[in-house]
Amino acid sequence: MQKNVAIVGGGLAGLTAAICLSRQGISCTVFEKRKYPFHRVCGEYVSNEAKPFLQSLGVFPAHLEPPSIHRFQLSAVNGKYVFLNLDLGGFGISRFAFDNFLAEKARESDVKILENCEVREINYHDGEFELITSTGTFTAGIVIGAYGKRSKLDFFLNRDFIKKRSPFVGVKYHIRTDFPDDLIALHNFPGGYCGISRVENGLTNLCYLVHRDVLRQSGNIAAMEGEVLCRNPLLEQIFKHSEFLFQQPETINEISFDIREPVYNHILMAGDTAGLIAPLCGNGMAMAIHAGKMVSELIHRYCKEKKSSAWLENEYARQWRALFVRRLRAGRLMQHYLFGSAVSSGIAVNLALTLPPVARQLVRLSHGQVF
Numbered sequence: 001m002q003k004n005v006a007i008v009g010g011g012l013a014g015l016t017a018a019i020c021l022s023r024q025g026i027s028c029t030v031f032e033k034r035k036y037p038f039h040r041v042c043g044e045y046v047s048n049e050a051k052p053f054l055q056s057l058g059v060f061p062a063h064l065e066p067p068s069i070h071r072f073q074l075s076a077v078n079g080k081y082v083f084l085n086l087d088l089g090g091f092g093i094s095r096f097a098f099d100n101f102l103a104e105k106a107r108e109s110d111v112k113i114l115e116n117c118e119v120r121e122i123n124y125h126d127g128e129f130e131l132i133t134s135t136g137t138f139t140a141g142i143v144i145g146a147y148g149k150r151s152k153l154d155f156f157l158n159r160d161f162i163k164k165r166s167p168f169v170g171v172k173y174h175i176r177t178d179f180p181d182d183l184i185a186l187h188n189f190p191g192g193y194c195g196i197s198r199v200e201n202g203l204t205n206l207c208y209l210v211h212r213d214v215l216r217q218s219g220n221i222a223a224m225e226g227e228v229l230c231r232n233p234l235l236e237q238i239f240k241h242s243e244f245l246f247q248q249p250e251t252i253n254e255i256s257f258d259i260r261e262p263v264y265n266h267i268l269m270a271g272d273t274a275g276l277i278a279p280l281c282g283n284g285m286a287m288a289i290h291a292g293k294m295v296s297e298l299i300h301r302y303c304k305e306k307k308s309s310a311w312l313e314n315e316y317a318r319q320w321r322a323l324f325v326r327r328l329r330a331g332r333l334m335q336h337y338l339f340g341s342a343v344s345s346g347i348a349v350n351l352a353l354t355l356p357p358v359a360r361q362l363v364r365l366s367h368g369q370v371f
């Protein structure tokens with residue numbers, strides 16, 4: 001049985017799925033609304049749980065010499081901090097370079113990528129999908145939804161989470177600053193937290209998540225950074241002594257951490273489209289890659305073993321929940337109780353200083369295994 005697969009969204013989940021499917025002889029098309037390469041809001045620290053898989057696929061970007069990161073610094077709002085070793089660690093790479101590299105690898109693997117092509121509607125009738133896009137109408141036998149945290153498409157599909165407002169805003173810069181290659185820092189400030197780590201070419205990523213009320217009170221991003229982020233003395237040092245390389249920061253708003261449906265309207269949802277883990281965990285990218293791998297393996301079995309569509313949908317939902325739901329919940333709870341205020345961040349730092357095994361156990365709850 002052969003079906004053509006439409007993949008909506010060419011981020012990590014979509015491109016991973018596309019590369020795997022195409023190499024298994026399954027024809028697929030990626031619909032990406034933007035044109036590579038482009039920046040996006042992300043801390044750009046990739047957990048090493050994804051590294052062996054990327055290497056086995058021949059898509060680990062070793063030529064970009066991504067820094068290897070294995071130490072973690074956590075600071076409270078008052079600047080009190082602790083260093084921890086990361087069990088597994090990770091590597092730093094910009095999404096500008098990484099997604100573009102994966103898109104090149106996908107093309108080399110005969111994936112058709114339609115850039116500047118936004119999917120606006122997906123309709124399902126009698127086992128066939130119709131995709132209405134900004135450049136025309138397409139049909140497909142299977143659709144993977146890998147279009148990230150939030151898209152106009154969610155309104156068309158009438159998904160529940162999109163009807164609720166979410167208070168989080170994300171902001172990202174690339175900076176030049178004096179920062180160790182092997183470290184990822186997470187600095188709290190009132191109403192949010194900011195991650196800092198190296199990416200390729202000696203650049204440093206500075207990315208934070210903040211409650212929209214904090215931004216509203218300050219009026220604009222620059223004022224908020226001066227008044228609120230710089231209340232943490234470690235962040236104040238970074239803001240004072242760094243060169244900011246973007247004209248404007250990359251920003252996103254309405255970031256929701258609700259767990260969503262892994263299958264919706266017969267669409268197999270992968271990566272953030274099925275649920276975004278709190279960024280403080282630093283493994284949303286690895287999870288998106290893992291989901292891309294998982295969905296492609298199941299589609300391969302579905303085609304080869306002539307399984308039913310109901311089998312594919314049920315098995316994907318079951319495996320997705322078994323692998324990701326506990327981590328998403330743990331991340332959300334940690335973000336809620338241990339970050340973003342003077343009291344909670346103080347508790348988090350003291351916990352890490354006085355009870356390191358408990359802190360390590362908390363980190364493990366939100367992390368997965370090498371896959």
Ligand SMILES: Cc1cc2nc3c(=O)[nH]c(=O)nc-3n(C[C@H](O)[C@H](O)[C@H](O)COP(=O)(O)OP(=O)(O)OC[C@H]3O[C@@H](n4cnc5c(N)ncnc54)[C@H](O)[C@@H]3O)c2cc1C
Binds near residue numbers: 047147149195273285
């Ligand atoms: C502030 C912040 C910091 C983070 N830091 C980290 C970190 O350090 N490490 C980590 O592992 N994770 C981090 N994450 C999470 C990580 O960014 C995501 O989990 C990851 O990008 C998910 O990949 P994805 O493929 O699911 O979606 P995305 O990478 O968002 O890709 C989705 C793609 O779909 C496209 N698209 C959207 N709508 C349409 C449409 N209608 N038609 C066609 N194309 C469409 C978009 O243009 C995009 O290219 C962070 C998240 C935030 C918010």
